[in-house]
Amino acid sequence: MRRGDPAAVDAGGTGCVGATAVPATRPRRTDGFAPLRGYAALGDGRSVALVAEDGSIDWLAWPNLDSDGCLFALLDPDRGGAFTLAPVEAFTVQRRYLPGTNVLETVFRTESGSVRVLDALTLNGSRLGPVRELQRRVEGREGTVNLAWSVRPQFGFGKRRVRLGERAGVPVATAGSDVVAVISFGAGVPSATDGRIRGRLTTTPGSHSVLALCGAFGEPLVIPSAGDLAERFDRTLEGWRRWCGRLTYDGPWREVVLRSALALKLLVFSPSGAVAAAATTSLPELVGGERNWDYRYSWVRDAALTLGTLLRLGCTAEAEAYFWWLVQATQLTHPRLQPLYRLDGGPRASERALPLRGYRDSRPVRVGNAAATQQQLDTYGELLDCAWLHVEAGGKLDPDIGRRLAQVADLVARQWSERDAGIWEVRSAPRHFTHSKMLCWVALDRACRLAARGLIPTTRQAQWRLAAVECGRFIEQRCYSPTLGSYTRSAESEELDAGVLLGLLAGYGEARADRWRGTVDTIRGRLGRGDLLRRYTGDDGLAGHEGAFVACSFWLVEALARTGRVADAAALMDRLVGLTNDVGLLAEEIDPATGDFLGNLPQGLSHLALVSAAMAASEGIDHP
Numbered sequence: 001m002r003r004g005d006p007a008a009v010d011a012g013g014t015g016c017v018g019a020t021a022v023p024a025t026r027p028r029r030t031d032g033f034a035p036l037r038g039y040a041a042l043g044d045g046r047s048v049a050l051v052a053e054d055g056s057i058d059w060l061a062w063p064n065l066d067s068d069g070c071l072f073a074l075l076d077p078d079r080g081g082a083f084t085l086a087p088v089e090a091f092t093v094q095r096r097y098l099p100g101t102n103v104l105e106t107v108f109r110t111e112s113g114s115v116r117v118l119d120a121l122t123l124n125g126s127r128l129g130p131v132r133e134l135q136r137r138v139e140g141r142e143g144t145v146n147l148a149w150s151v152r153p154q155f156g157f158g159k160r161r162v163r164l165g166e167r168a169g170v171p172v173a174t175a176g177s178d179v180v181a182v183i184s185f186g187a188g189v190p191s192a193t194d195g196r197i198r199g200r201l202t203t204t205p206g207s208h209s210v211l212a213l214c215g216a217f218g219e220p221l222v223i224p225s226a227g228d229l230a231e232r233f234d235r236t237l238e239g240w241r242r243w244c245g246r247l248t249y250d251g252p253w254r255e256v257v258l259r260s261a262l263a264l265k266l267l268v269f270s271p272s273g274a275v276a277a278a279a280t281t282s283l284p285e286l287v288g289g290e291r292n293w294d295y296r297y298s299w300v301r302d303a304a305l306t307l308g309t310l311l312r313l314g315c316t317a318e319a320e321a322y323f324w325w326l327v328q329a330t331q332l333t334h335p336r337l338q339p340l341y342r343l344d345g346g347p348r349a350s351e352r353a354l355p356l357r358g359y360r361d362s363r364p365v366r367v368g369n370a371a372a373t374q375q376q377l378d379t380y381g382e383l384l385d386c387a388w389l390h391v392e393a394g395g396k397l398d399p400d401i402g403r404r405l406a407q408v409a410d411l412v413a414r415q416w417s418e419r420d421a422g423i424w425e426v427r428s429a430p431r432h433f434t435h436s437k438m439l440c441w442v443a444l445d446r447a448c449r450l451a452a453r454g455l456i457p458t459t460r461q462a463q464w465r466l467a468a469v470e471c472g473r474f475i476e477q478r479c480y481s482p483t484l485g486s487y488t489r490s491a492e493s494e495e496l497d498a499g500v501l502l503g504l505l506a507g508y509g510e511a512r513a514d515r516w517r518g519t520v521d522t523i524r525g526r527l528g529r530g531d532l533l534r535r536y537t538g539d540d541g542l543a544g545h546e547g548a549f550v551a552c553s554f555w556l557v558e559a560l561a562r563t564g565r566v567a568d569a570a571a572l573m574d575r576l577v578g579l580t581n582d583v584g585l586l587a588e589e590i591d592p593a594t595g596d597f598l599g600n601l602p603q604g605l606s607h608l609a610l611v612s613a614a615m616a617a618s619e620g621i622d623h624p
Contacts, residue, residue, distance in 0.1 A: 032077030113143020140203030273321030381439030
């Protein structure tokens, strides 16, 4: 087989993520929108593309994950632009990721034959290439299949005028100094009409064709040869397999855990080490509702879970890069923390609405996130827990960082008793949220531990201890309901919040104490919808309801394991891993009634929680 031959790619798998066969499906759309559950993700450490089951790439923010959309039919099928590639006759689809990679394989079957498409955002090769590159490699398998393809780039979420033309005989779309070339080899004669570059091809057994989007954003455009494209595709496969081969997890649920690790890697912004919460903006928590947020930022709240999970997976380099990104980003607002920062570490995330239709008419479509300006006291616990995990893993803290962490602890000692917007970033009035108080206690506890090691100044250690005691007393006296037998959502309320489970996971209190065991049972009983959990009861300042929050269900698995019910945790874990889509991805939420995905995707917190739950539930389980 020749180098770069799509038919050769199966042979090189590391076997670190198996390829589970899934039934073929007949893709469907409703009013132009594909089901969120049907999307697979591609990534290159800078951006993420989403591919629908029918072969249409409906999301691509270029050049970076948090840039304006270039393809965003996901948010507006008419105005958004897409890169379609599919048979012209009726077809079924079967998909998987090539083992150990984030390269997607789609097999289309028609009455006349079958064809395989491999999609990848490619990594750098040995020669000068485009700034960004998306490849689609087409291989004929059986019979003959007629396919049509079309590219409609829309720069700046459609705000910028796009011109179609040619450079060196290659079709291009330009907007100012930004340009995207549409490269094709063996994929028919491209034509530019109606704002699209399009073509047709016919496959036969063994035929090979290549389509590529090559982008330049204020730089010279590089037009690659077929050999250059093949080399970068091969290097991309090799790069993913090498990275996956370093992952160390070998317990139960190994396949889904490693697939989750690969999904998380898609959200790592390689220039800074930041980890985005999700790849998309404004996918709704309720179809037709207003709960639509931009998650293309890095949340401090996710930090300790991210760091701990990366370390336990053996991703030491990513964990270290993320920790130092966190230290740098938080310096800009020190000692106050914002809940979230941009992927380049900047603090600004001004929220505005775009004039787009929204996924299945869910408006507003937002970019930016006003939660950046909220007070969320739990973030301090996450930062100091991160520092503790970093040190426990052998990392260093220099004296300047130590002084800054001590100043953060001072701030927590002064402000833990204030109201805040809480973990779920409510847009109603601030409250004394229980989860926030528990994480303030964690912040003070970790500060004392770091001081005991001589890693941060010890002069105010006594004040931190006293504040921790007072904070704990507040939680036990005002945030626990004897009636419910559970910690509550906030002080003096009878509302519930699955987020308090994170207090248990972070080490607040004794895990097997009656109060925690009762809390786990009450939350499961009252917030449960089958195996899924809603986030909370009570008002949040927004209209409408939402689906079940995926991460909460995995936190429940971990909480069951930590409170001593490992078999129960494992059984629940067995059922929850079946909620991933056909290629192993998870969104933020799931509709308990239909199983439909809701919210942004792929969602980092969902995959982080899955990995952490698998590790917790596997402790005490005999496995090969």
